[in-house]
Structures are given as structure tokens and as C-alpha cells.
Amino acid sequence: MKLRSLALASTLALSALSAQADELTVGVTTTGVPFTFVDTATQKPTGAMVDLAAAIAEDLGDTPEFAINQFSALIPALETGKIDVISAGMLATDKRKEVVDFSDTVYSYGDGMFVAADDDTAYQLDDLAGEIVGAQIGTTFADKLQAKGIFKEVKLYDSLVDIMRDVKLGRIKAGFGDLPIIAYQVGQNPALGVKLVEGYEPMGIGDVALAVSKENPELLAEVNASIAAMKESGELAEIFAKYGL
CATH class of the missing domain: 3.40.190.10 (Periplasmic binding protein-like II)
Incomplete structure (x- = not known):
């Protein structure tokens, strides 16, 4: 047994x-x-x-x-x-x-810049010198924005939705994130109150x-x-x- x-x-x-x-x-x-x-x-x-x-x-x-x-x-x-x-x-x-x-x-893609839906300015990165901008913590975009050293503050967020909320409410001037992710979310939900800046040149193209x-x-x-x-x-x-x- x-x-x-x-x-x-x-x-x-x-x-x-x-x-x-x-x-x-x-x-x-x-x-x-x-x-x-x-x-x-x-x-x-x-x-x-x-x-x-x-x-x-x-x-x-x-x-x-x-x-x-x-x-x-x-x-x-x-x-x-x-x-x-x-x-x-x-x-x-x-x-x-x-x-x-x-x-x-x-897959490969670059970063996207988004601003409040009623802001029609065709910003490039240097145009935001002295402004408060946002990016998701742990992303390459946050590192690159901080390294740029031209902003009043680079606020770090846990999620892209939180950045979009603060851009919509005017708490920060612009947000940065993965271009395809932003495009998909804005396209699916216009109520987010933000839009991609057309003609913005990404800080770089990365490989997923x-x-x-x-x-x-x-x-x-x-x-x-x-x-x-x-x-x-x-x-x-x-x-x-x-x-x-």
C-alpha cells in the first residue's frame, strides 16, 4: 500500500x-x-x-x-x-x-501630442517651452520630455485617461503618449475632449x-x-x- x-x-x-x-x-x-x-x-x-x-x-x-x-x-x-x-x-x-x-x-510607431479639443494650434515640441505637460510614468516619452529640459513641469500619470482628463480641464497644456493608442481612444470617444495635434513631429519612432x-x-x-x-x-x-x- x-x-x-x-x-x-x-x-x-x-x-x-x-x-x-x-x-x-x-x-x-x-x-x-x-x-x-x-x-x-x-x-x-x-x-x-x-x-x-x-x-x-x-x-x-x-x-x-x-x-x-x-x-x-x-x-x-x-x-x-x-x-x-x-x-x-x-x-x-x-x-x-x-x-x-x-x-x-x-510593430513600430512614434509618440503623439494631444491638446484640448478647442485648441487648433499646430504645436511642435519647442512651442510648449515653459508649459506643464504630461506623460505616463515608466514610458520613454516621459524620459524624453524630462531630458528636453524646457518645460515648467513634466507631470507623470498612471494612465493615459488621467492625462486626457487634465488636458481637457486645462490643468496641463498637452499630453504625450503612444500615437496609435491615442488615435484609437479619441476616435472611439470624442467626449474625452482632446485631439491629436496634426503635423506634430514625433520625438522618435520606436519598435514594439x-x-x-x-x-x-x-x-x-x-x-x-x-x-x-x-x-x-x-x-x-x-x-x-x-x-x-
């Missing part, structure tokens, strides 16, 4: 390990429409990067488990092992590459990629292989096109 119990315990332990190995925990945010957001009907994460992560997990034979985080908490969650991969509208910057490894590029721990090169190789296959088949383009990207 004792041997049979030990055998059963071993089988159960192996089954538990297999189940754990087959789960891919993906860090996403709720504030990155159309890359990552929550579907109000299902209350589940959705968006281009969510669909992409799900497709990659399927290709690897894993089950995706999505973990919602603030954008600024994504890399810490990856470093502490709370998640296996980040799949969000995150740009693969040199600074981030110091602490995480990025996959091959899946998935991020994995530097301690997990095997996963990075598998993710890159999946991305390459989806680029070849056209599935990657189809995923982004579904969300107007």
Missing part, C-alpha cells in the same frame, strides 16, 4: 509540474487600447498584443494566463518571476534592454516587442520562432489589422 501511495503521489506531482509548464503567464495592461485593454462585455483582456500572445502560446503548446498590471509594474513583475512574458504596447528601448530581453519587432527575462533565453528563442512564422504566413499583419493598426 505504501509503495502504491508513493507511486500515486509521484504521478500527481509530475502532473502538477506538467500543468505548470504548460501555462504561459503574460503581463498586460488595461490602458493600452488597441494593444491591450479589457473587453467590457467579457471583462477579459483583449487587444492586438493579447491576441498575439495567445497565438504564440498556442504555437508553443501552452495555455496563456493573462495578468493585468500597471504599465510601470510590468518589468518588475517580469524580473520577480510573477509573469513569463510582457505583451503590451512596450517599446524596446536601450534602457529597458539592460534589464530584460526583447523579441523581434512586431514582447519582453522576457534575461534568465529565460529558451523562451525568447521560441517566441521569436513563432513571430517569424506568423510574419511569413501573414497572421501577424492580420492580428494588427483587426484593431486598425
Whole structure:
């Protein structure tokens, strides 16, 4: 009986390990429409990067488990092992590459400037010297604005919606964020009271990629292989096109 119990315990332990190995925990945010957001009907994460992560997990034979985080908490969650991969509208910057490894590029874009809906001025960055502007904490845009050193203040926010609220109310002159995310949100909800500045020249163009721990090169190789296959088949383009990207 004792041997049979030990055998059963071993089988159960192996089954538990297999189940754990087959789960891919993906860090996403709720504030990155159309890359990552929550579907109000299902209350589940959705968006281009969510669909992409799900497709990659399927290709690897894993089950995706999505973990919602603030954008600024994504890399810490990856470093502490709370998640296996980040799949969000995150740009693969040199600074981030110091602490995480990025996959091959899946999408590229620049920053957008937005102002109050009744402001028709065609601003460029230097036109806002001495003004208060806003950006999301943990983003490359916040770093670049602070490095510029021409503003009265660069206010940092947890979410893009909070920046839009303060721009609408006149608390700050302009906000900065991911161009496709801003365009999607403003297009879907004019009541936000802000608009993109036409003709604004971005501070730079960045590449979106998935991020994995530097301690997990095997996963990075598998993710890159999946991305390459989806680029070849056209599935990657189809995923982004579904969300107007």
C-alpha cells in the first residue's frame, strides 16, 4: 500500500509540474487600447498584443494566463518571476534592454501630442517651452520630455485617461503618449475632449516587442520562432489589422 501511495503521489506531482509548464503567464495592461485593454462585455483582456500572445502560446503548446498590471509594474513583475512574458504596447528601448530581453519587432510607431479639443494650434515640441505637460510614468516619452529640459513641469500619470482628463480641464497644456493608442481612444470617444495635434513631429519612432527575462533565453528563442512564422504566413499583419493598426 505504501509503495502504491508513493507511486500515486509521484504521478500527481509530475502532473502538477506538467500543468505548470504548460501555462504561459503574460503581463498586460488595461490602458493600452488597441494593444491591450479589457473587453467590457467579457471583462477579459483583449487587444492586438493579447491576441498575439495567445497565438504564440498556442504555437508553443501552452495555455496563456493573462495578468493585468500597471504599465510601470510590468518589468518588475517580469524580473520577480510573477509573469513569463510582457505583451503590451512596450517599446524596446536601450534602457529597458539592460534589464530584460526583447523579441523581434512586431510593430513600430512614434509618440503623439494631444491638446484640448478647442485648441487648433499646430504645436511642435519647442512651442510648449515653459508649459506643464504630461506623460505616463515608466514610458520613454516621459524620459524624453524630462531630458528636453524646457518645460515648467513634466507631470507623470498612471494612465493615459488621467492625462486626457487634465488636458481637457486645462490643468496641463498637452499630453504625450503612444500615437496609435491615442488615435484609437479619441476616435472611439470624442467626449474625452482632446485631439491629436496634426503635423506634430514625433520625438522618435520606436519598435514594439514582447519582453522576457534575461534568465529565460529558451523562451525568447521560441517566441521569436513563432513571430517569424506568423510574419511569413501573414497572421501577424492580420492580428494588427483587426484593431486598425
